[in-house]
Amino acid sequence: MDLTIFLQLIISGLLIGLVFSLIAVGLTLIWGVMDILNFAHGDFLMLAMFTSFMMFNNFGLDPVFSLPMIVVVLFFIGLLTFRFVIKPVLGYPGLIALLATFGLSILIRNLVLFFLGPNYRVINESILAGKTLSFAGLYFSLPQTAAAIGCVLMTYAVYLFLSKSKFGRALRATAIDKDTALLMGINTNRVFALTFGLGAACVGVAGGFLVNFYAVFPEVGLNFVILSFVIVALGGFGNITGAFLAGILVGLVENLGGFLIGPEFKYTLVFVLYLVVITIRPKGLFGW
Numbered sequence: 001m002d003l004t005i006f007l008q009l010i011i012s013g014l015l016i017g018l019v020f021s022l023i024a025v026g027l028t029l030i031w032g033v034m035d036i037l038n039f040a041h042g043d044f045l046m047l048a049m050f051t052s053f054m055m056f057n058n059f060g061l062d063p064v065f066s067l068p069m070i071v072v073v074l075f076f077i078g079l080l081t082f083r084f085v086i087k088p089v090l091g092y093p094g095l096i097a098l099l100a101t102f103g104l105s106i107l108i109r110n111l112v113l114f115f116l117g118p119n120y121r122v123i124n125e126s127i128l129a130g131k132t133l134s135f136a137g138l139y140f141s142l143p144q145t146a147a148a149i150g151c152v153l154m155t156y157a158v159y160l161f162l163s164k165s166k167f168g169r170a171l172r173a174t175a176i177d178k179d180t181a182l183l184m185g186i187n188t189n190r191v192f193a194l195t196f197g198l199g200a201a202c203v204g205v206a207g208g209f210l211v212n213f214y215a216v217f218p219e220v221g222l223n224f225v226i227l228s229f230v231i232v233a234l235g236g237f238g239n240i241t242g243a244f245l246a247g248i249l250v251g252l253v254e255n256l257g258g259f260l261i262g263p264e265f266k267y268t269l270v271f272v273l274y275l276v277v278i279t280i281r282p283k284g285l286f287g288w
Contacts (some may be wrong), residue, residue, distance in 0.1 A: 009255050015144040019206055019250020022151035023224055024231035024243040032238025033175045033195045042145045044200050044227025048074050048207025049216045053121050062127050068209040074090050078200025082149030082193045090243040112218045120215040120276055128212045147209030154205045155244055230274045235286050242286030
């Protein structure tokens with residue numbers, strides 16, 4: 001492998017890894033506050049991609065311009081999920097909430113299959129689709145580069161919001177001790193609802209960018225959510241910085257592994273890495 005090929009693989013892995021990072025940040029945010037793994041997280045991503053595709057296909061609205069609307073739609077989907085799926089099972093064993101999100105995942109996927117069919121859909125003529133940038137003999141996919149930059153900006157915005165805002169302080173207090181937060185006058189149900197909304201908004205951003213270079217189909221979110229579970233575990237459950245860094249790591253391992261041992265085995269190294277890490281360090285690479 002010469003240096004140019006190696007650097008090209010690193011660039012491609014870094015770009016897709018940053019998208020993985022944002023998806024995992026949304027997932028780990030919900031876990032960190034509520035101790036709930038949202039199995040429907042990947043299906044939220046799929047809904048974001050389908051919504052963006054339909055806005056382009058039916059109204060000619062480029063995914064770049066529909067992105068703000070996608071984020072708002074996914075935020076409200078997150079709020080509705082908390083209100084009608086999660087809130088009724090709060091106070092019961094955590095397995096109940098996990099199974100509730102699993103059932104929601106199956107419901108969403110099958111409704112999309114029923115109404116829209118199993119076909120793959122691709123956007124070929126958007127502002128970003130199919131374009132590349134070159135520098136020093138290296139090529140950067142414009143859709144992936146835009147997605148990576150957008151996901152970094154969204155991750156940073158989430159970090160600032162959680163660290164600097166009044167809601168962020170309430171969220172951290174709720175994550176540390178829900179009962180104490182209640183005694184302090186914090187409306188924990190409101191915190192939970194907004195957390196679910198924010199987690200869904202993260203995949204809204206990711207999906208709005210992914211649609212420019214990734215096919216849209218009902219099962220598209222499945223691989224992403226499985227990888228997100230791995231990333232969250234590698235980064236440390238509830239650790240946003242850990243999820244961000246682990247997402248980059250998984251992107252690099254997946255890309256290099258796909259080149260070295262074949263694309264059909266590209267996830268093999270990721271899961272080997274996962275098994276090694278949780279065996280040696282169960283709290284993840286960046287967990288405490």
